[in-house]
Structures are given as C-alpha cells and as structure tokens.
Amino acid sequence: MCELLGMSANVPTDICFSFAGLLERGGNTGPHRDGWGITFYEGKGCRTFKDSKPSCESTVANLVRDYPIKSCAVISHIRQANRGRVCLENTHPFSRELWGKNFTYAHNGQLSGYTSQLKTKRFSPVGNTDSELAFCWILDQVSQRYPEKPKNMLVVFNYIAKLADQLRQFGVFNMLMSDGEHLIAYCSNHLSWITRRAPFGEARLADTDWIIDFKKETTPNDIVTVIATKPLTTNEAWETMQPGEFKVFKLGEVVSGKKIDK
C-alpha cells in the first residue's frame, strides 16, 4: 500500500512541515520504501519531483523538505509497491494534459480483476501499475463525456467521483486528483483531512520531532486544508472520511462532495 498527502490553500503555502512527516513513513516510521513523488501547482503550471528511491534516503526529497515551494494545490505520494515493479515510470503522482489543463493524480490501494473492464484509448499508461491505468481510464471517460472543458469544473469532479465509485468495485481506491484549482479526495477506506484557519495554533508531527506554531507562519486570512492517509499530527482534530465519501476542495475550502452518514 502507499500513503497520500494533498493540500489546498487560498494563498501560496509551502508544505515542508507535512511533507517532513510523510517522508519519515517512506522507510523510517513506515514501510513505503518504493519511491515517492510530489507535484506543486504554480499558476497554470506544475512541477513534479519524484524518485524511485525511498523518500527517507532521497537527496531530491530532502530538497523538497528544506526548500519552501509555495503552492495552492499539492499532491504527494509515497509508494509501497504491490502491482508494478519499483521504477520511475511506476512512481506517483501521474500527470496528463486535458483541455489545456494539467491533471495530476495519486492512488492508494490495490485493484484486481479490472483488466477487461478498464480499456483506454486517448490516454495510455506508461508504466504497468493498476493506479496509472485507472487514472488514464478516468481521463478517457471524462474526455469522452466532455470533449470540451465544461464551464463549471465541479460537474467534472462530481463525475470523477462516480467513476471512482466504479473503480472501488475492483478493490481499494483512495485517490487524490487536482487540476491546479480544485483538489478532489476520494475515500475507499483511509483518508483524513484538516482545515487550518485563524485562530492558528501549534501542531506536532506524529512521525518526527517537529512542532510548528502556525500563528508565526500565517496571516489571519489564510485557509489551508491538508489531506493524508493517516493524520500527520498528534494534537489536532482531523476529520476521518468514510468509504465512498469524496470532497472537492478549492482555495482550502470544501466546495462539493458527498457526505456519508457515520
């Protein structure tokens, strides 16, 4: 299995603190040694740092942890391989362009018995993971249904959640996807999130010895949501998502989603 990390914010925000916690799970406090990656959106552009080495030993991961890149939408992933060998082409996040927008995606879970169902045409996987195939299939379905970009992107993300419901029939499908403005989190079994806003307080990482005082790092108008497979901090109240639940975030706030009765 793997671990996911995502961020949606209303001001360009760095993710060094959360990423430092995730990194530790890539070989130190967690077994996810089979590569890692992170995509930062900056304007309409995005850049992905990735490595097939364990994140806890990666020079590139250390750069990302120590060099604050500010972004309003981030997706990150550390991998424990199940389907597909350890190599760069099997390392998340995956990206494709549709309608002149960069779509980025990462998946946690494992799918089975999907081969005859998930046919792709316009978008094809480069590697051989179930994850990248599922991403290509989603974008194929979206581009068939919406040959042109709809004005309201929420209809697209709501449709993506329906496609995720179908994928969940093949196994575990926790997923983050972004177009740079929106971030969708789809929960199959493990996904938690927290929105930080004024009054800000202290946060303590679960996986490494780092306490941050967000009062010193933020302005009163900042709204920052962080989504992770498991809560990254020990002293804050994270929301636990339910199976089949999804949320679409924009500028740090929930703008759409399906609430599941607990």
Add this chain to the structure above:
Amino acid sequence: MCELLGMSANVPTDICFSFAGLLERGGNTGPHRDGWGITFYEGKGCRTFKDSKPSCESTVANLVRDYPIKSCAVISHIRQANRGRVCLENTHPFSRELWGKNFTYAHNGQLSGYTSQLKTKRFSPVGNTDSELAFCWILDQVSQRYPEKPKNMLVVFNYIAKLADQLRQFGVFNMLMSDGEHLIAYCSNHLSWITRRAPFGEARLADTDWIIDFKKETTPNDIVTVIATKPLTTNEAWETMQPGEFKVFKLGEVVSGKKIDK
C-alpha cells in the same frame, strides 16, 4: 531566444558537466534569465526539474548540477522570454504522453504569423508560448497520421522533421525532442553536437572554470553525444548543424537524419 542542451548515451550517464556550463548562461555568461528546465529519462519514466527563476540563482538547478542523475536521454533548456510571460507553465521542456510513451520537447527560436495555421485538438497548450503550441501541433499531426505506434519509431521522427520544416517557415525553429529512446535535433540556425567515445580526453567548459578528464569518468565502450545551441567546451571539435538539417540519435549514435551540403 533560449539555449538548448540534449544528450543521448549508450549507458546511463550524468550530465552535470554540460549542465554546469549551460547554467552559467542563465544569467551569468548569458542573458537567459527567464526560467530553465531539464528532463531525465530513466527507463520508460522521466522526470523534469524546472523553475521560472534564473538557472544561475536556482536552488533546484544547483541540485541538478551537483547530484548526478544518470540517464540515456536528456533534454534541457534555459529561457529568455519572447512570446509568453515568465512563469512555470511557459518553462521548457514540455511533455505529453502519446501511445503510452513520454514525449519531451524544447524549442529555441521565435515563430510569427502561425495562429491561423497551427490548430490543435487532442493536445492543447497549458501556457501561451509559440513553443508549446508548436509541440502540441506536432503531436496532433503525428497522432492523426499514426493512431497506433508504428513499429519503427524512425518513421515518426522523420515525419516530425518534415513538420519542423513547415514550422521553420514561421521563423526560427531549433528543436530537441525525445521519446526516451531517440533524441531528434532539428536545426534552424544554431545547433552543434559532439560524440565522445574512446579514446576519451579532457574537456574544458567555455562558461565556467571546470575541466573534466572523461577517461576517469567513462568505460571504453561508452558513447555519449551532447547537443547544444553553442558548443559548451573550448578544446573539442563540435559539429555545426546547417539550417534544415536534422539528426536522430539513439544510444549516442546517429541513426537517421538529413545531411545538408555545406
């Protein structure tokens, strides 16, 4: 204008030496301050490091210069903006997936009067440069002519050279493109290349104080071709390409191309 750098090699080789020379032209010995990028292929996967900051001041560029990533195909670019503002989405190299392969591209030059001619459908630019539009147009044409991947990729690269001939009618079009196995270099006015093989010797960078002894860095079977807008070393004989000439390299060797009588 901009500067291009490419590499094709028969063994995974780092490009630190050549990249160090290019970096200097990104604000020190050259005026190309408007961003930089580099794509490394590793197996079928690739990863791109890019920044809209000048390469000579970029923390990420310093990592790439100092941390040897070994690859058989590399494309790099430093930008001096003409069309399209300075931002991440306008920073080369650009990448798109076709037939489950990652295609990467960078352009040096400027095109004019192309707007009504270069219509794209399947691939759309994210930013607003002439360069990315030309890349999307090339891939659109290729995917229309070859809906499935041809067995012999050389027919694709020869077709891409013909498309480049058409683009050259709109201005200056020096271009590097790779699918990870092949690297095509198309010359409009400035492009030089050198193939290094045994017996290896010393090389001295033109733009910074670095002399390397390739005998100490290589094995006798290594073949490494480097392509650049202008020769990067002062003590080696680089081949100067002619307008309209192209070469396709694979594993460091020329495998196809059009020779122009000098």
